[in-house]
Amino acid sequence: MNYFILILIIFIVVYLFLNWFAKTSSKKISKYIRLFIIFFSVLLAFLMFYAGRYIFSLPFLLAILPLIKTKAGITLLQLIRIWGLLRVLKSSGRFNFNNFNRANNTQNMKIDEAFKILNLDMNKKYSKEEVMKSYKSIMKKIHPDVSPELSRLASIVNEAKDVVIKSIDI
Numbered sequence: 332m333n334y335f336i337l338i339l340i341i342f343i344v345v346y347l348f349l350n351w352f353a354k355t356s357s358k359k360i361s362k363y364i365r366l367f368i369i370f371f372s373v374l375l376a377f378l379m380f381y382a383g384r385y386i387f388s389l390p391f392l393l394a395i396l397p398l399i400k401t402k403a404g405i406t407l408l409q410l411i412r413i414w415g416l417l418r419v420l421k422s423s424g425r426f427n428f429n430n431f432n433r434a435n436n437t438q439n440m441k442i443d444e445a446f447k448i449l450n451l452d453m454n455k456k457y458s459k460e461e462v463m464k465s466y467k468s469i470m471k472k473i474h475p476d477v478s479p480e481l482s483r484l485a486s487i488v489n490e491a492k493d494v495v496i497k498s499i500d501i
Contacts, residue, residue, distance in 0.1 A: 412450075413472055419447050420487060442498050445491035459499060466492040 352360065423444050446453040449465045466488065475482040 412469075416448065416450075416469070416473075416488075417484070419444075420484070440487075440490050440494050442494060445494035445498075448488060448491040449495055451495065457495075457499065459496060462492065462495050462499065 443453055449462065449469065451457060451462070451465055469488055470485065471477075473481045473484050473488065475485050
């Protein structure tokens, strides 16, 4: 008997949904679907964050960014590139969010690390203009004028540019 009531409730809910779907305009339906996806993604991201799995919440945030119309002007690919740059810097110990390891932040940068930061292949030979082009494309996204919080990141990219240019001149 319980299955009968459960199936009856499911059929009523499906009937009401399909009735609403048939009477509503496609513009309104797409708006509701977009809001549902955003709400569900944010809810899932908060659940992952609360569960201690912060690293898994980033893909959900990236999935909903194209759905949100922001005035920031940052594209999804630029955000992924900045995230990759932060990952490279954090794994090398050069960029700390909580600044507990300041001694590691003041060491000299290695050439291979500088090439990774500038998104250059170490096995290729680059001219000074090519290095500056890569440097400028990164600095457009992280310049302190764009966001003052990124000043430390900008100084690291400046140091990487100097190291790569010195290695080219040698």
